[in-house]
Amino acid sequence: MGIVERKIRQKEEIRSSILKAAWQLVIEEGWQALSIRKIAEAIEYSVPVIYDHFANKEAILLELTKQGFRILNDELVKAKKRSSIPEKQIEAMAYSYWEFAFENKAYYQVMYGLGMPSCEIVNQIPELSTFSALILQPIKDLIAASKNTAADPFLKLHTFWSMLHGLISINMMNNNQGKEELNQMVIHDFITGFISGIKG
């Protein structure tokens, strides 16, 4: 009697249709706009059915996040295979990671919870340019005194700020508890690397 098998199969089908619909909505309107009711309408079931398959909305997002990491992982594996030289592998994986992020923006944003109130909020903050200038000057000075005086200070500023932000946000995600000495090393590693990168 394949009845239970069929039932399991049907349940599985609903589950995957929920994920599919959710993903469609995320792509179309961003994960901010994702709602249980919209998913229910898309799969042509009533709302409570969704709760037979997922504990809550977060569980759905979590599943999409996992999907994203699996895809990313596959990409990285592919990239790594292209060479057996460690530095080439690292390089290829970095590019691959980068490409994944921009070719699968929706995934990356779900994975890291990016894109809050509105991403363009940044452009409404004049204070931002103020402190850009603040960091820009010493970078220019450093470039002027370096071996490569043709280096682009704006690029360096952008890199500086971005990397620092990355270090902080990953640390905040992991809710770093009692890892003070690790943090000290991380940021020290970053600063010395950045400065020596300019000096050439």
Next chain:
Amino acid sequence: MGIVERKIRQKEEIRSSILKAAWQLVIEEGWQALSIRKIAEAIEYSVPVIYDHFANKEAILLELTKQGFRILNDELVKAKKRSSIPEKQIEAMAYSYWEFAFENKAYYQVMYGLGMPSCEIVNQIPELSTFSALILQPIKDLIAASKNTAADPFLKLHTFWSMLHGLISINMMNNNQGKEELNQMVIHDFITGFISGIKG
């Protein structure tokens, strides 16, 4: 007749009390839990009053974001003043930025929209450790072949991932349009810096 002045002053007072209450709530419960109704209750006014001072909820968050950047800016200015040597300035500002982020977590999270569904979501993703191992191996290889064989591969992995994430998220925030060549330079800059940082 200082009547209009008094009225302006009173309006200003309500406005700042809104921001104050909002900030209090953000600190206590995180910006996810911030709601117009809670603010209204806190300032002991009805809900629509808030809309006399701010166009919408986002405008309130934006104001808090601006506050955050102003405070951060002041910190950076202070840090910069401690030296006149460019690299010392950059170093001091990096540390200052880092400290600001962790001493003012709430601000930093509002500023960059951090902390989505739940920050601990990351710990529920086994896929994460899979691809950690993926990147870890070539890093270990590279360290083994470098001048500093005592370097911590986990630290390097952490740094690698964090920086890359920072570059990507800042780029996504700025909604990078037609800046392909800039992106190419940014990531190239990062990779070469990272690898040469390990090689020593």
Next chain:
DNA sequence: TACTTTTGCTAACGCTGTTAGGTAATATAG
């Protein structure tokens, strides 16, 4: 055929951002 389990629904609870419309207090003009 009678009973049990599964399946799916309606309707509600308590939130959310936002706004329409009305009332009461205040300020201005005659």
Next chain:
DNA sequence: CTATATTACCTAACAGCGTTAGCAAAAGTA
């Protein structure tokens, strides 16, 4: 000092959200 205009403020609602209780119908089992 009264009448008018303005401002300040509130109640109540709309439309949406995540989540769940409780019930009806269908499907499977005996």
